Amino acid sequence: xxxxxxxxxxxxxxxxxxxxxxxxxxxxxxxxxxxxxxxxxxxxxxxxxxxxxxxxxxxxxxxxxxxxxxxxxxxxxxxxxxxxxxxxxxxxxx
Numbered sequence: 001x002x003x004x005x006x007x008x009x010x011x012x013x014x015x016x017x018x019x020x021x022x023x024x025x026x027x028x029x030x031x032x033x034x035x036x037x038x039x040x041x042x043x044x045x046x047x048x049x050x051x052x053x054x055x056x057x058x059x060x061x062x063x064x065x066x067x068x069x070x071x072x073x074x075x076x077x078x079x080x081x082x083x084x085x086x087x088x089x090x091x092x093x094x
Contacts (some may be wrong), residue, residue, distance in 0.1 A: 001033070001052050001053070001054075001088070002052075002053045002054075002055060002056045002059055002085065002086070002087050003035075003050055003051060003052060003053065003085075003086050003087070003088070004050070004051040004053055004059045004062075004063065004083065004084070004085055004086075005048070005049070005050050005051075005083070005084040005086065006047075006048070006049045006050075006051070006081050006082070006083055006084075007046075007047070007048050007049075007081060007082040008047055008072075008077050008078070008079070008080075008081035008082070009043075009045055009046050009047070009077070009078040009079065010045050010047060010075065010076050010077055010078060011045065011076035011078060012045065012076055013039065013044050013045050013047070015075065015076050016045075016047075016075040016076055016077070019071055019074055019075035020037075020071075020075060022071075023068075023071050026067055026068075026071075027051070027062070030058055030061065030062040030065075031053050031054040031055065031058035031059070031062070032051050032052065032053055032054075032058075032059075032062070033052040033053065033054065034051075034052050035049060035050050035051035035052055036049070036050045037049050038050075056085055056087070059085055060085065063083055
């Protein structure tokens with residue numbers, strides 16, 4: 001399953017989170033199957049998000065959508081996010 005990793009800063013996590021949650025239906029319609037939300041241990045406004053996608057094309061389309069840009073602006077995303085589109089190659093154990 002392809003993944004999209006996003007790293008970005010927000011002005012205020014408490015303001016950002018409800019808008020992120022509201023955008024859930026848009027992500028689902030675009031092909032997102034869920035994900036994980038992380039933040040820096042040193043800064044609650046420094047966020048890392050991993051999304052599971054049905055395919056890379058849909059993930060790329062989503063990141064380029066006007067709807068996402070508008071939601072990020074409303075939510076107080078600072079600057080341009082760092083994006084990484086990845087596909088798993090293997091699982092490993094120690």
